[in-house]
Amino acid sequence: MKYTAIVLAAGKGSRMNSEVQKQYMTLGGKPLIAYSLEAFEKSAVDEVIFVTGAGEEEYCRKEIIDRYGYKKVAQIIPGGKERYHSVFEGLKAAAGSDYVLIHDGARPFVTEEIIARTMRTVREKEACIVGMPVKDTIKISDCENKVLDTPQREHVWMVQTPQAFSYGLIYHAYEKILAQPDCGITDDAMAVEKMCNVPVCLIEGSYRNIKITTPEDLVTAEAFLRQQALN
Numbered sequence: 001m002k003y004t005a006i007v008l009a010a011g012k013g014s015r016m017n018s019e020v021q022k023q024y025m026t027l028g029g030k031p032l033i034a035y036s037l038e039a040f041e042k043s044a045v046d047e048v049i050f051v052t053g054a055g056e057e058e059y060c061r062k063e064i065i066d067r068y069g070y071k072k073v074a075q076i077i078p079g080g081k082e083r084y085h086s087v088f089e090g091l092k093a094a095a096g097s098d099y100v101l102i103h104d105g106a107r108p109f110v111t112e113e114i115i116a117r118t119m120r121t122v123r124e125k126e127a128c129i130v131g132m133p134v135k136d137t138i139k140i141s142d143c144e145n146k147v148l149d150t151p152q153r154e155h156v157w158m159v160q161t162p163q164a165f166s167y168g169l170i171y172h173a174y175e176k177i178l179a180q181p182d183c184g185i186t187d188d189a190m191a192v193e194k195m196c197n198v199p200v201c202l203i204e205g206s207y208r209n210i211k212i213t214t215p216e217d218l219v220t221a222e223a224f225l226r227q228q229a230l231n
Helices: 032-042 057-068 083-093 112-125 167-178 188-195 215-230
Strands: 003-009 047-052 073-078 099-104 127-133 147-149 157-166 201-204
Touching: 003 032, 003 083, 032 047, 032 057, 032 099, 032 112, 047 057, 047 083, 057 073, 073 083, 083 099, 083 167, 099 112, 099 167, 112 127, 112 157, 112 201, 127 188, 157 167, 157 188, 167 188
Parallel strands: 003 047, 003 099, 047 073, 127 201
Antiparallel strands: 099 157, 127 157
């Protein structure tokens, strides 16, 4: 079985309020994206497809892939306008894979253990996503910010990445999604949920597997690194 990781780093990161795109911002002396690539490099996946912003391929090869010696990165390709366009470009590049693990490069604390657990589960279930049960009470609101519903907390999860699927399943789902304008897809499982009659299994990741989206997240990430250094 061939497992391919698609690592996404094509976003602009507008909520970081920085001229430097978040995936290239320095975290603990290294580019943020390097942490995800390193985790997959050490994992059992066979290869990595690295999806970057258009025109950034050469920079990424020289300053990240070659500099840190990531041998499993088989291709560096430009992404598309939206996240789901970038994923589909990665899927096309991963042709011949049996399973794909799709990961947001802005999640630097993915671990080899999480990746291994995802690989085991996707082979059994065909579709699985990493996440964690929420700690807070969640409210569903209407367009006027009035509470519509309060779901039972034990059934609500924060979804993370990687999200893993059999190759044919996720490719077919994205083909159908991309045929529809303004599909509103926010994660890969949603493509499968909307287009395929296949259940998606939730597996535990880690509360540390955060996505760096705002400056506050970067402060939290630095604290995690300091704690890791002490351990």
